[in-house]
Amino acid sequence: MSGVLTPPLIVLNGPTASGKTALAVRVAQLLGERGRAAEIVNADSMLVYRGMDIGTAKPTATERAGITHHLVDIMDVDQTASVATFQQLARTAIADCRARGVVPILVGGSALYVHAILDDFEFPGTDPAVRQRLEDELAVFGAEEMHRRLAELSPDAAADILPGNGRRIVRALEVIELTGSWRATLPEWRYALDGVWQWGLELPRDVLDERIEQRVQQMWADGLLAEVRALVERGLRQGRTASRALGYRQVLAYLDGEISEEEAKRQTVAGTRRFARKQLGWFRRDPRINWLAADAPGLAEAIVADV
Incomplete structure (x- = not known):
């Protein structure tokens, strides 16, 4: 382990189902065995929701193995977790860990969220009145x-957003109205935090x-199915x-009679699978990530040894 005063920030990236959660817990355990306390900071936008457990593969108390997890179960399902809010919460959690001499382990779900947390990443402002008007128009x-409408104003923005993603469409239209343009490209890979060590699982x-x-x-x-029915009540x-969220959207469509249960599964x-490929494509763009075979033995030991 490096002798720097500020604990390093370990970042574990990779597509869904690649084993990041279990690896993060094992890395934290190994650090603890070596006398360095470690805690996990969640960067999956859906793990923040209380009650969304099964469909998000949220780690159970047993799977967390006594390791503190930040930014899990902090919102109700009718609240909105924006990237800007998540950036602030995650950076606060990371700073809190480091201030206590604890090694933070950021576990990435969304590549966009990880990028926003780690790098110089500023968000255009918002105007509640403009946002409400656009959301009203979306409903109509x-x-x-x-x-x-977005395609007429900014073909680049429209090409980057699915036609059915009303929330992102409204946000793009709001930014264009407030700033006059939409920046389709993301900021450069430039850390806003120090002491970052990134790994990726493939x-x-x-x-x-x-x-x-x-x-x-x-x-x-x-x-x-039972989980979604209970969450509908909430x-x-x-x-x-x-x-x-994946799974929840499909189950809601099944409950509404729009598709069969088998179609919801399919x-x-x-x-x-599409989301996993998209995640991997995003992470692959970051030249700072050290890639590891997810099924290789001794991953946690290798990561701890390298830091």
């Missing part, structure tokens, strides 16, 4: 019509696809972020 005209595509298939089947076996449908598997 629908996401596809709003997407067509798996052959067929292995990852099979893991995702098994995970989705297990979610259904563990009671995902405002899931009103949550602009939570209701769009769409969840297919959507998760």
Whole structure:
């Protein structure tokens, strides 16, 4: 372990189902055995929601093995977890760990969230009145019509946002109205935090696809349908972020009679596989990440030895 005064920030990246959660816990345990306390900082935007456990593969108390996890179960499902809010919360948690001499381990779900937490990443301002007007128009005209409007104003922004993603469409239109333009490219890879050590987990595509298939089947076996029904009573449908989560969106469509249960499973598997490829593509753009085979033995030992 380095002798610097400020504890290092360990970052574990990789697509869903690559084993990041278990690896983070093992790294924290090894550090503890070596006399350095460590805590985990979540960077998965869906683990923040109370009650969204099965569909997010949220680590159980047993799986956390007594290691403190930050930014898990901090919001209700009808609240919105924006990237800007998450950036602030995560940086505060990391600073708190370091101030106590604890090694923070950031576990990445979304590459965008990790990028926003680690790097010089500023967000355009917001105007509640403009946002409300655009959201009202979204409710009246629908996401596809709003997407067509966005395409007229900024083809680059429209190309980067799916036509059905009303929340992101509204945000893009708001930024354009307030600033006159939309910056489609992300900031450079330039750390805003010091002492960052990043690793990434990779798996052959067929292995990852099979893991995702098994995970989705297990979610259904563990009671995902019952979990979603309970969350509907707690405002899931009103949550602009939570209701769009993979698995939850498909189960809601099934409960509404729009698709069959088997189709909900199929769409969840297919959507998760697409998301995993997108995650991996994002992480691959970052030249600072040291890549490791996710199924190789001794990963945690290798990471601790390198820091």
